[in-house]
Amino acid sequence: MREIAGGPRILLKRLRELMAEVLEPQDRLDRIVREIASNMVAEVCSLYVLRADAVLELYATEGLNPGSVHLAQLRLGQGLVGTIAAGARPLNLSDARNHPAFTYLPETGEEIYNSFLGVPVLRAGRTLGVLVVQNKTNRHYGDDEVEALETTAMVIAEMIATGDLRRLARQGIELDMSRPVTINGAAFNDGVGLGHVVLHEPRIVVTELFNEDVEHELKKLDASLGSLRLSIDDMLSRRDVAFEGEHRAVLEAYRMFAHDRGWVRRLEEAIRNGLTAEAAVEKVQSDMRARMMHMTDPYLRERMNDFDDLAYRLLRQLMGRGPEEVAAALPKDAIILARSMGAAELLDYPRDKLRGLVLEEGAVTSHVVIVGRAMGIPVVGQAKGAVSMAENGDAVIIDGDDGTVHLRPQADVESAYAEKVRFRAKRQELFRELRDKPSVSRDGVAVELMMNAGLAVDLPQLAESGAAGIGLFRTELQFMVAATFPRAEAQETLYREVIEAAGGKPVTFRTIDIGGDKVLPYFRGAEKEENPALGWRAIRLTLDRPGLLRTQFRALLKAAAGRELKMMLPMVTELAEIAKARSLIEREVAQLGRFGYTLPTSLKLGAMVEVPSLLYQLPELMRAVDFVSVGSNDLFQFMTATDRGNGLLAGRFDPLSVPFLRALKAVVDAGNRSGVPVTLCGELAGRPVSAMALIGLGYRSISMSPAAIGPVKAMLCELPVDALQARLAEVLESDAGTGDVRGMLTGFAEEHGIPL
Known part of the structure; x- marks a missing residue:
């Protein structure tokens, strides 16, 4: 194997000196590529930076035509450089011109060079650019040279991430780090949030990249790995971790990874090449994530998240940071981004600063989603890639109505959402004006509008919403x-x-x-x-x-x-x-x-009607209880054999269908005959059009989320209940049993000027 002149440690020392000097960004880049070329005895060293339009632009070169800087361009996937960027993998060739991906750029004058080594410039698994060295002679670069170039690319990645190179971009052209990204997820709780990203497992910024003492850094790594392994063993032995199930399986995977010799060996090699222990963790993890992101095996891709979490834990061990520092300095408009998180962890954040929650995983029935709803914040789940695409402090918009997340949004998107928020605020103001008015229909029918709750943080909303009480705690x-x-x-x-x-x-x-x-x-x-x-x-x-x-x-x-x-x-x-x-x-x-x-002065016991068997015991049920509450979510799930957490079935069956409404009517009619109060709590109660159907069926008490009370009350105040009951009865009593109830309700609302 050929020795590098000076070696990677000398190169890193020179780069550290260059980073410390007061230089213009272009001057710094020019000197960096010159230093790399000299150290690696390469005739060419070039840096290409990925732009927001998926084009790789030549930002600096030593050896190629200097006039091609900021002019030579390759699309993502085009040529050798584009192939490296698209695959996030190094390319080491002794005869580059005969590679099928080779693309000739006449402005650069690179056709005379045969050997080629290119590595992706990576940060948190994202490709930000490509760093290349070339020689005229046909030769294969050694592993130590590949490692040296990858380490150097990490330094350049920090320059791009911190914004140093944005000043070099031509007007109207953004770098990929600042590229607007829209991620389509699943709507878990409605509402719109405009704010700034707070990563739940924040990417720790490593400021000390180059080490002064290899042995000291190796000892530091060994001590931190020891502490990490002990903490995982402690979690596994604690009584609050189940002996079986998913929680334990994840921790067992962590323990296996923490003892993985291959991972530890790569960390030690990076330190011996001149990086601090912290920078070594960041580099190895970024390389690993870039490779695993392109794997199609879902199990292996899932393990990528385990590796990420483990690396973050190790970084915190190395830098002496406790979890209490994570949420210490929140912006006033924080939108939390997390791969997954526990319900208690969300409650650790101050409610007055939260504007939304984005999860890469989770389901509508996840504990953290239930708590997010209770806190009244918009929640989007299944937003794959959101964490790795975001940086702390990035502008972000979360739309909990349709499940989209807009990272670093363009001005027109931001202004459209700002208008949407203003419109919602105006509507909320109208709802606040209704707060103290009685919940009575246009023709004098009183309906109790109750709220659902479950935590102490819900309680202030009882007064704010104007709810008649808590129908479901x-x-x-x-x-x-x-x-x-x-x-x-x-x-x-x-x-x-x-x-x-x-x-x-x-x-x-x-x-x-x-x-x-x-x-x-x-x-x-x-x-x-x-x-x-x-x-x-x-x-x-x-x-x-x-x-x-x-x-x-x-x-x-x-x-x-x-x-x-x-x-x-x-x-x-x-x-x-x-x-x-x-x-x-x-x-x-x-x-x-x-x-x-x-x-208590009086004690009343009720039962929830959620299991269809109770529909055939209604007279006996009414004699056995003091009141009845219909749990519409579960009752609909069991009646239609529909898992309400299954995205493939979302929207397949309509709860405003004739069979289901007939079942709901049977319950309220049985209650009226027996003189037993009947209420309904569930998603049906919280939407004006379905709440309208419930009132038409005869329900005079419904319970919903606090945010839904205003819209439902606005609908109720304009509703002629007698006319609606007659119209709804016609549909439910028709022989066909397949009437379009939803269409009838929206038509009725339009006909009578009822806001939905």
């Missing part, structure tokens, strides 16, 4: 954001806080609804189920673990001392479940009475 959210089961005292404190915040307005607490898609990592005892939505969950689980239910009943009874308490049971399938739950409540009431506790 999801008690399980407290369990989902905790690391272990909340103690009885913590539950009691939250429930008392909710009742007091309601200020006399009614609150309906749903007992803990875990299982299915709401998995608690610290809860052991559940076997893996083929179909968790139809499995051991909600009332089934808590009746089998009565200690859970009794603790919650006791906390609710104590919190509601001297006031009314309303509790409802989720996913009831048969009346025996209600009888068992009532028996547990009576035991807790008797126990508290014996010890002299003040009890």
